[in-house]
Amino acid sequence: MEDRKKRILRAIIDDYVLTATPVGSRTIARKYLSNLSSATIRNEMSDLEELGYLSQPHISAGRVPSSKAYRLYVDMLLEEGIQQTAQDEELKAAFQTRISHLEDVVRSAAQALAQVTGYASFVLMPRQESLRIANLQLVPVSKALALLVIVTDGGIIRDTMVQVSERLDADALYAISKMLSEQFTGRTLREVQTALRQFAGQSPGDPQVLQGIMDLSTQMDSQNAVDQLTVCGTHNILGFPEYQEADKARQLLYALDNKEALMNLVRDTRGEELLVHIGPENGIEEMRGCSVAVAEYRLGRGQRGTIGLIGPTRMPYQSIFSTLRMASQAMNDILSN
Structure with missing residues (x-):
């Protein structure tokens, strides 16, 4: 033409x-x-x-x-030749923050609790730096592209796409994966973050692979530095007669949106299997009319998170405790596998 x-x-x-x-x-x-x-x-x-x-x-x-x-x-x-666009970096960041296993469990558990009980629910996932690497590998995707995957003993998976030399076939990538796993398996994420930087700075291996390791270690460092609280079903609270008054409902929703205050409240169960903060006990003025029921779940080498429900102080505590115990056990079973 x-x-x-x-x-x-x-x-x-x-x-x-x-x-x-x-x-x-x-x-x-x-x-x-x-x-x-x-x-x-x-x-x-x-x-x-x-x-x-x-x-x-x-x-x-x-x-x-x-x-x-x-x-x-x-x-x-x-x-x-495809030209890089302004969206590419955004897309790369989105790929690098893909998370599965634990975070999926956390989100699904919070949503299910809110839906089943009709109360607001929350799941606190503790900071992850003390989790340990269970596996680290490179999975070939195409001739010059591989998926770098890091799996922890608590079920956290981090992955990112990395460009690799066309000289590296599936066998070569397997050999690199084996070497990486031998070096890092059993180490905490905090130890691995330091080791990855040293490895990437000193190893004579494929520079694109090493850059991918560096990028993923940086991502892990930023994502695992703080506790993460997932809250679902806050709109459920508005269905209770206690919160039909607009101003009162607005104050409660504001309190539920203050995740720092909520995290301080639910972070520690004081060693109890189940715990409830009733009314003023929760220490949050806007939630004086609410109770916060909390249970623990376990993930990886002594790590503990919390799961719970928030509702009016007239909550049916027996059924709430039964539900939370079941949810906690389900979380333990899923995460132990």
Whole structure:
């Protein structure tokens, strides 16, 4: 295809992607190819339509690209090389913060508790620096791409995509994974964060792999530095007659949104299997009319988190305790596996 036709076709596709409306010759001349007249563009568009790259939905309308046009467009992009966009760093960050296992359990547990009980629920996941590495490996994805995965003994998984040398086949990646696991298995995340930096700074291995290790260790360092509290079902509180008054409900919702105060309250169960802070005992003025019931769950080498429910002081404590005990045991069973 002639270069001029390609340029016109690309302009039509670019505009259609943005507007989702048929594209006319005057639009192309005005917005994309001012060096060409509308008449010239119109003639080329007629040729492109005859070749099957464009269609005209109505006689008076402009043209829209066909599947054949999109195929040519994509092929041209691939031939030229994909250019980095402003979204790429955002997308990379999103990939690097993908989390599964423990965080999925935490979120699901909080949602299930709120849904089943009709109260507000919370799950506190303690800071993770004392968890230990259970496995670390590189999984081949394509010829020059691998998935770096770190798994802890508490079920936390961190992963990130890393570019690798095309010389590294599956066997080479397995050998690197084995070496990394031998060096880091059994160490705490805090120890590994330091060791990873030293390893990446001193090892003569593939620099892209080492950069991936450095990036993931930095991510782990920032994500595991603080306790994380997940709260669900705060809207459930508004269904109770105690909080039908707008101002009172607003104050309670504000208190539930103050996660630092809530974390201070539920962080420690004082060694009790189940604990409840009733009314003023919770120490939060806006929650004087609420009770906070708390249970512990276990994760990895002595780490303990808490799970609980928040509702009016007239909560049915027997059933609340039964529910929390079951939830705690379920969390323990899931996380121990």
